[in-house]
Amino acid sequence: MTLAIEARDVVKTYGVGDAATQVLRGVDFRVKKGEFVFLAGPSGSGKTTLLSILGCVLTPTSGDVSLLGTRVSGRKESELPGLRVAYLGFIFQGHNLIASLTAAQNIALQLELRGHSPREAMKEAESLLDRVGLGDRTHHKPGELSGGQRQRVSVARALAGGPPIILADEPTASLDAQAGLLVTEMLREMAKERGHSVVVVTHDNRIYHLADRVVQIEDGTITGESS
Amino acid sequence: MTTGVFASDAGDARAAVSPPPAAAPLPSRASLAVRWRAMARTGLRMMLHDKLKMLGTLIGVVFAVILANQQLGTFMGLLQKNVLFLRNSGADVWIAPPGTTQFQSGKPISDVALMRARVMPDVEWAEPLLLGSVTVATPVGGAEPVTLIGVRLPIKGGGPWNMVAGTPEVLARPDTMIFEDADREKLGGLNLGSVREVAGHKVTVGGFTYGLIPFAPSFAFASYDLARELLKTPRDRMNFVMVKAKPGTDPVVLARALQENLGDEVKVMAKDDYAKTVYGYLLRATPLGITFGTSTLFGLIVGFVIVSLSMFSAVVDNLREFGTLKALGTTTADLAKLLFVQSVAYALVGSTIGLALVSNLANAIRSPRLALVLLPQTFGATFFVMTALCVIASSLALLRLHRLEPAMVFR
Numbered sequence: 001m002t003l004a005i006e007a008r009d010v011v012k013t014y015g016v017g018d019a020a021t022q023v024l025r026g027v028d029f030r031v032k033k034g035e036f037v038f039l040a041g042p043s044g045s046g047k048t049t050l051l052s053i054l055g056c057v058l059t060p061t062s063g064d065v066s067l068l069g070t071r072v073s074g075r076k077e078s079e080l081p082g083l084r085v086a087y088l089g090f091i092f093q094g095h096n097l098i099a100s101l102t103a104a105q106n107i108a109l110q111l112e113l114r115g116h117s118p119r120e121a122m123k124e125a126e127s128l129l130d131r132v133g134l135g136d137r138t139h140h141k142p143g144e145l146s147g148g149q150r151q152r153v154s155v156a157r158a159l160a161g162g163p164p165i166i167l168a169d170e171p172t173a174s175l176d177a178q179a180g181l182l183v184t185e186m187l188r189e190m191a192k193e194r195g196h197s198v199v200v201v202t203h204d205n206r207i208y209h210l211a212d213r214v215v216q217i218e219d220g221t222i223t224g225e226s227s
Numbered sequence: 228m229t230t231g232v233f234a235s236d237a238g239d240a241r242a243a244v245s246p247p248p249a250a251a252p253l254p255s256r257a258s259l260a261v262r263w264r265a266m267a268r269t270g271l272r273m274m275l276h277d278k279l280k281m282l283g284t285l286i287g288v289v290f291a292v293i294l295a296n297q298q299l300g301t302f303m304g305l306l307q308k309n310v311l312f313l314r315n316s317g318a319d320v321w322i323a324p325p326g327t328t329q330f331q332s333g334k335p336i337s338d339v340a341l342m343r344a345r346v347m348p349d350v351e352w353a354e355p356l357l358l359g360s361v362t363v364a365t366p367v368g369g370a371e372p373v374t375l376i377g378v379r380l381p382i383k384g385g386g387p388w389n390m391v392a393g394t395p396e397v398l399a400r401p402d403t404m405i406f407e408d409a410d411r412e413k414l415g416g417l418n419l420g421s422v423r424e425v426a427g428h429k430v431t432v433g434g435f436t437y438g439l440i441p442f443a444p445s446f447a448f449a450s451y452d453l454a455r456e457l458l459k460t461p462r463d464r465m466n467f468v469m470v471k472a473k474p475g476t477d478p479v480v481l482a483r484a485l486q487e488n489l490g491d492e493v494k495v496m497a498k499d500d501y502a503k504t505v506y507g508y509l510l511r512a513t514p515l516g517i518t519f520g521t522s523t524l525f526g527l528i529v530g531f532v533i534v535s536l537s538m539f540s541a542v543v544d545n546l547r548e549f550g551t552l553k554a555l556g557t558t559t560a561d562l563a564k565l566l567f568v569q570s571v572a573y574a575l576v577g578s579t580i581g582l583a584l585v586s587n588l589a590n591a592i593r594s595p596r597l598a599l600v601l602l603p604q605t606f607g608a609t610f611f612v613m614t615a616l617c618v619i620a621s622s623l624a625l626l627r628l629h630r631l632e633p634a635m636v637f638r
Contacts, residue, residue: 048638051637052634055554055637057554057632057633058632078558081556081557084555084556085556090636092551092636092637096548096551096554096636098269098272098548098551098552099276100269100277101272109265109269110555110556112257112261112262113555113556114257114556115258115261116257118265118268157555169637
């Protein structure tokens with residue numbers, strides 16, 4: 001079976017010489033197609049660095065990373081934006097919506113970057129907002145939405161256009177327990193429904209029960225996993 | 228692990244979403260046209276969102292447009308004043324003393340030039356012109372200079388024109404002159420029929436022109452004979468010969484023929500060439516060009532700095548958003564498109580506002596002494612220059628975006 005994500009012996013070192021800090025120390029990490037995986041660990045364990053490398057926004061010092069069988073590590077920097085558009089959807093800790101765009105426009109922009117026409121993109125964006133329960137907030141800007149609503153828009157944006165892999169960086173960190181649970185449940189449900197593979201970085205153990213698998217990372221090394 | 232159930236409040240809409248195939252990578256990135264459109268719209272929305280910053284940037288552009296055009300317009304006005312007489316005399320070709328570079332009296336030329344010009348086949352008429360500076364004694368004991376023009380009667384060329392009182396024919400009356408209306412107070416409260424001493428000779432005011440003030444004392448018109456007396460010019464001498472070409476004759480060709488016929492004792496120029504000679508002199512031999520050019524450039528530089536800093540500041544304030552755009556798959560080239568559209572929008576809106584304001588300013592301050600001339604070409608050039616300036620000004624912001632790591636969104 002083709003893996004959605006395969007990272008082998010990934011090392012990431014910041015700085016050089018005596019100031020060098022090894023953040024990832026030979027990480028092996030795999031995610032199957034359609035799997036909903038949590039990457040958990042304490043602060044500074046390297047989970048966000050690993051997510052950045054999987055998200056093609058950071059290059060590893062050494063090691064191999066493949067997405068759906070396509071090697072993405074070692075690529076030229078100019079190729080990375082194309083890989084992100086083709087393979088990845090992102091959910092950020094702080095939602096990272098564009099403040100000047102409405103909820104629908106935020107999603108439509110991602111769709112347009114994936115080749116949709118503006119009309120198709122807006123239609124699809126409105127459908128996605130309906131799906132995440134924000135059908136009546138399509139023309140609201142992020143500043144006019146609650147934290148939970150913003151994160152739901154962020155989820156819809158990540159799913160827009162159907163990227164095979166979704167990477168979420170602590171999506172519940174800025175939400176209260178109920179809103180966090182709601183957003184994660186929604187993400188899982190939609191991902192399963194649409195066949196996305198999802199990696200969620202979190203240290204929020206209140207939502208661990210939603211994962212197919214929880215992979216533990218500590219001090220730059222995978223220390224175990226549970227399912 | 229359990230599967231959570233998300234309680235959507237828009238359940239019916241679920242059917243409208245057709246799940247795309249998520250198992251394979253998406254086929255390709257958007258076409259260049261789609262990316263341009265997406266970045267243009269996003270750029271404009273970002274621009275409109277931060278209204279204070281947009282206002283600050285627009286003020287920079289407007290300021291640059293007003294300052295640059297005010298200086299340029301004043302300069303153009305001064306240039307036009309220097310060729311005011313040439314443009315309105317009715318002559319197509321001018322016979323002037325050799326070495327003439329301005330419309331000023333030099334060493335008088337012989338009337339032989341006039342006689343020979345009159346018999347040239349393509350000449351409609353040729354008339355002498357006297358030009359010189361004289362003073363007008365004012366009733367309070369002062370003296371004010373005027374630029375005296377002496378024209379042969381009946382008048383064929385050389386003015387006066389733009390008359391607001393009297394007619395040119397009054398010059399046929401003995402010792403009668405026509406003065407500039409805008410200088411009436413300066414010349415001691417002139418009225419029709421007023422008597423003044425000009426170059427020691429009593430003359431009567433027979434009419435007024437309006438707006439005939441060159442970059443020198445205002446024009447005052449007299450008959451040729453009166454002017455010769457006031458300027459003490461010998462009977463066989465004159466300052467210029469004005470030549471009217473017959474219909475269908477190219478003035479440049481006629482000027483060349485006259486020059487060949489009259490030799491090096493005179494300089495013969497078609498009207499437009501004479502005007503160019505005057506412009507060239509003013510630009511090269513006087514500080515006018517440097518002075519106004521520097522002021523214009525200063526306006527543009529100030530505008531450039533304001534636009535540059537505003538756009539840079541807008542980028543720095545929204546680094547996280549730009550980082551997010553990069554993470555979502557936009558490239559630095561895409562963000563350059565976004566900044567380009569913002570720059571062009573700032574330039575177009577700022578130039579339109581600036582030009583409207585400077586046009587109103589020009590109308591408000593226009594007087595016979597100061598004319599702010601805004602040519603249609605200036606309007607076009609303003610849009611072009613400001614667009615270029617804003618696009619270049621955005622490069623500082625682009626440089627920051629180029630260095631922006633998309634990984635910053637995970638920090």
